[in-house]
Amino acid sequence: MRIRKFGAIDIGSNAIRLLVANVIEEENKEPKFKKSSLVRVPVRLGQDVFMNGEISKINIDRMTKAMKSYRLLMDVHGVEMYMACATSAMRDAKNGAAVVERIKKKADINIEIIDGKREAEIIASTDLHNVIEKEKDYLYVDVGGGSTELTIFSSGKIKTSRSFQIGTVRLLNEMITNDDWKEVEKWIKRNTKDLKRLSLIGSGGNINKLHKMSGTAIGEPLSFIYLNAQYQFLQSLTYEQRISELGLNPDRADVIIPATRIYLSACKWSGAQKIFVPKIGLADGIIKTLFFESSKKLQKGTNILNV
Template sequence: MKLAAIDIGSNAVRLQITRVLEYDKVITFKKLEYVRFPLRLGHDVFSTGRISDYNIDRFFKLMTAYKNLIDLYEIDAFYGCATSAMRESENGNNIIKKVRKKLDLPIQIISGEEEAEMINKVILQGLDNGHYIHIDVGGGSTELNIYENHIKVYSHSFKLGSVRTLEGRDTPDSWKEMRDWVAKYALKKGEKITAVGTGGNINKLFELSRSNSKSKKMSLERLIKTQDVLKNLTFEDRLNKLQLNPDRADVIVPASDIYVAVMRSAKAKNIIVPDVGLKDGINYHMYQTHHPESDKVFVKN
């Protein structure tokens, strides 16, 4: 079985094509193709409230390229999701309708809660019965989820993201709302909490921190040290010395501010970085749709 997932974010648009392998009750999602293009729709939306004609044209070109890859791989199931930028854009719905009509590519604009739920399905595969706060930082929004005993007990979506913050479209009230929510729902007397981080920026922060890749865990102290190094480098230094892509070099510090703020508010000393995201959640969602019994099967990414 071959699956295709498109994740239309505020910073980048991703396509992942996956083959599902089934052996001895273990489901393996093997990546066949992964393409990430930094379209940065959030730059338009958070500044003007709509996607520009220039980026509409680029979006259609990108969707045409992705549709060609999907057709060439002869996939069995497809699901595309658009998140914060398309949600908030006044012309987002019209753009998605045109893509459906012209390219026969059905894409859904999903809520922050739906976005978090898709990622949760993959995150839960790797957690035990401990106390966790999941932090998913995108370009336009941050989704927080709290787990206890392998069950999600609280969740909330905040209008804070790497691109939104870079553009100066975040507000002190948004930061306060997020910190207050974390303090209210994440802190339990006498019980430690561990953070779980998803999103391209935390993956890169983990890589730059030179943490133990086998454990996939990074301390808050190491995260802050890595953040300090980045803050003391110019944009050009991040490009040339660290070899970051331009669309990563400018948003990685604003994103790190969100991860650090949540961890401090939750008093979490460590963060697990499983290197999964919405695209993986979409794949698992599609697999479950075709195999409802898959809740009973361990999924290995």
């Protein structure tokens, strides 16, 4: 048996996450991926970028401190390799490249700013095969603070995917137009019109929280009817009530409503009545990507640098 440790840093528009995972390798067996640690800090970069076009000095400082702590945590865990990916907010920030240079200098962490297509590819490399049945069709919806990644799975394979600039933080700041919504609607309807028995697969912190709040067993889907009822219920509560009565974190209590709206819209436009919620996301995809790419290099005899 061989146990390897990998680190994944997901720099999103609403929060920054560090996932440390163990990969257990045994001869003649599929590798097993086990979460060792997950740390999330609510540095809302999207609030800066989508309103002012760049990351503020305050959040640059917060982000730098978070990266320094993540570097130390990876060292303590004995992480072999890591990858840090920044998504929508950093893509749009005028000072994104300067922030990347600062983090490299101050925290010794290399950040890769990835586009929507690359983000969707990494997410799709996760354990979706445990959810997807070849005879069924799926619309995969990953909702973030700055963007939503959509992927169509048919006959067990990716049919098409696209990233849209519709996210929870953008919606909170009323930055999404009717034309933006219509573009997503047209894309979904066009790519799902010939698909039957289609279900939704949802990923992201908000849909995971909704699934947990429902009391639904792990692996069992949410229904469209439940999600719609929950959306109405959440809207009936004040921000403070969602924190005090539902126990939501302050940085979750506001974005959960626009996130639910996105999932519901995707269900309506695709005709999906069920929403499967596997606990996967960009960080999980990064771990898989690191492991399989490093394994290929090892097989070719290429030297791999540790973190």
